[in-house]
Amino acid sequence: MNTKVSENIYWVGSVDYNVRDFHGYRTERGSTYNAYLILDKKNVLVDTVKAPFASELISNIEKHISTDKIDYVICNHAEPDHSGSLPVVMAKCKNAKIICDAKCKEILGLYYDISEWNFEIVKTGDSISTGAKTVSFIETPMVHWPESMFTYVPEDKLLFSMDAFGQHYASSLRFDYENTLQTIMDEAKTYYANIVMLYGRQILKTLDVAKELDIQIIAPSHGIIWTKHIPEIIAAYADWAVCKPNKKVLIMYSTMWKSTEKMAVAVRDGANELGVDVRFYNIKDIHKTVLADEILDAASIAIGSATLNQGVMPEMASVLTYIKGLKPQNKSVICFGSYGWAPGTKELTSYVEAMKLEILQPAITCKYCPTAEVLEKCREAGRQLAQKALEA
Ligand code: FEO
DSSP states (O other): OOOEEETTEEEOOEEESSOOEETTEEOTTOEEEOOEEEOSSSEEEEOOOOGGGHHHHHHHHHTTSOGGGEEEEEOSOOSHHHHTTHHHHHHHOTTOEEEEOHHHHHHHHHHSOOTTOOEEEOOTTOEEEOSSOEEEEEEOTTSSSTTOEEEEEGGGTEEEEETTTOOOOOOSOOBGGGSOHHHHHHHHHHHIIIIIGGGHHHHHHHHHHHHHSOOSEEEESSSOBBSSOHHHHHHHHHHHTTTOOOSEEEEEEEOSSSHHHHHHHHHHHHHHTTTOEEEEEEGGGSOHHHHHHHHHTOSEEEEEEOEETTEEOHHHHHHHHHHHHHOOOSOEEEEEEEESSSOTHHHHHHHHHHTTOEEOSSOEEEESSOOHHHHHHHHHHHHHHHHHHHTO
16 A cells, blocks of 8 residues: 655555444445654654554554654544544553644543643644644634644645545545546545535635645545545535535435325426436435435435324434435425325425525425326426526
């Protein structure tokens, strides 16, 4: 594996090929927990890895240097996928100070016994000299947690971007140019949709910060390191930060006795008449990770649910709770669904209202089974959603 990131800077993280769940996000291609080693007069470890991989991290460090020669351990983010090995690392790196911002120290103190750790607290604009290199710090609150921080090495034009620009992607090939661009961009998008979508405003601020820096390498905390395709990932983030819609209609539904499914098919048929990209999912068979990914760049969405106990189907409630938390923007929505005596579409619509998305018309309902008239209303809704997509 080529682990040399820049002159005297090495990747020392771990590749997790087998993880399939990341707090609810289905990680079909595994993940990596990236940590980096800067070798200079002062030696620096940038971030650690998830706790079960601590010994692998130590072994990777020791390929270069004895752990007691590490002077600084930077913690850019306290979430345990990056800080989980800190107790092991700080015990091994007996001469190291831990560098982080004030909020990060507070959070680390809630996770771990930090009483023996020697902290140096930094804020935006602070830097340390390691000898030939400078390591500077930029706080990036809410990308992904309140204590999150970037670390930048101007001599190498290298940005350690922590969760930003990451992908849950396991590969022994560390750099973008060694992997298939479509694959890593797809994984970066899925990651953005499921982890970062709700922080669009903070991402725009972060992109402004990045514009001020001379960057030739972006080394995130997950996935591959960007060197050749930095313009592509920066441009994609600018689009994703505002949930920029493509000419795409998403139809997602949950059915009980196939009535809502018949309505969904009619919506799909109507949308297809206008020649846009139509995605069609019975959510029973689709993980919410995929649906979040589809929503990020959809222009318009039809959401259908049969009624159960006067509300939406539980699997639809689960999906909508997840999506609502991600705060998608710039989408137009039509709700639909069947019922027997008390329409669950009221609850369906309330989810969309809570998301503050545009609702194009009142929910389309059918009592028990859709009539020809209801199905035509659904087809017309599909045309309307497709027209919105064409205008995107
Ligand atoms: Fe990869 Fe927010 O932790």
